[in-house]
Amino acid sequence: MCEVCGCGDPEIVPVDVHENLLSGNDQRARHNREHLAGHGVLAVNLMGSPGAGKTAMLEATARASGGWRLGGITADLATERDAERLRAAGIPSYGITTGSVCHLDAAIVHEALHHFPWHGLDVLFIENVGNLVCPAIYDLGQAVNVVALSVTEGEDKPLKYPVMFRRADLVLLTKMDLLPHLPGVRVGAIEHALARVMPAPALLPVSATTGEGISGWMEWLAARREKVAPPRA
Amino acid sequence: MHEWSLVQSLLSRVDEEVRKHGAVAVRRLEVSIGELAGVDPALFDSAYELFRMDTLCAEAQLEIRYVPATWVCAQCGARITQGAALWCAACESPARLDAGAEIVLERMELEVP
Secondary structure (H helix, E strand, O other), X not given: OOOOOOOOOOEEEEEEEEEEOOHHHHHHHHHHHHHHHHOXXXXXXXXXXXXXXXXXXXXXXXXXXXXXXXXXXXXXXXXXXXXXXXXXXXXXXXXXXXXXXXXXXXXXXXXXXXOOOOOOOOEEEEEOOOEOOHHHHOOOOOOEEEEEEEHHHOOOHHHHOXXXXXXXXXXXXXXXXXXXXXXXOOHHHHHHHHHOOOOOOOEEEOOOOOOOOHHHHHHHHHHHHHHHOOOOO | OHHHHHHHHHHHHHHHHHHHHOOOEEEEEEEEEEOOXXXXXXXXXXXHHHHOOOOOOOOOEEEEEEEOOEEEXXXXXXXXXXXXXXXXXXXXXXXXXXXXXXXXXXXXXXXXX
């Protein structure tokens, strides 16, 4: 009640909140991160358009990994085909079918971690839903964000999807073996675009087909893994 | 369509304040959405229109403040020109985002009997 005159009008109370609407997700992501990093697991959030070559990159990673213990969590709206492909490539994997949900969030990943023996892994790949928009804003508890961008997607993708590329620690420029067939695509132009949306841009040209760049990718992963766990004897 | 889940987070956060203050209605909400937040203000608004029905926000006006992206040098703080590389040539340092990534419930007005 209005306390000035007792007229019975409700009081209007202003409340300052200043709170991020993703804070619930961010809190769950911190929890995941503590678990993963605490067990010396490098968690990689792999994002990119549908068809950018995320699964093919992981298959190539498995072929090049030597003795690394790799694991995968894959997400698609329907089917577990990616998880099946990774398992066939030798990466134990858990497939999440998201239904109509266009991205993974920290709670979905947390749930997946309960269904999957991830404790002894060197690297856990979380292959996000193929989408350059929504996955970018959800922290999953990963150590690094990697975006797969295929040469067939054209030169200006980074400029069109700045939110995604801003958060990338590394961009894998995939399907480099197709570049000779794409006269309108120049790697220099992609670098130029990336520098406008990604501070300290890191672009690594790769091909899962020819093996180009895969050793550089493995070195990058090894360096990142050393940051979460000492090198294995 | 992650705008839907963000609006649900908004309404549950509002609900916490409503209970804390014993409010009977919400009059006004103010939300900041950054250019690089990855959230479409129009979709956020239409999701709000849908979800606020039958809640204490039914009569609450949603004000969305759009925050343009501002990049500055991580070393000297100089503003990076829009559309330029995110790099300070003077300091040879990458830029950092100073504003424009937020999805924030700033303030609200509650009706308390």
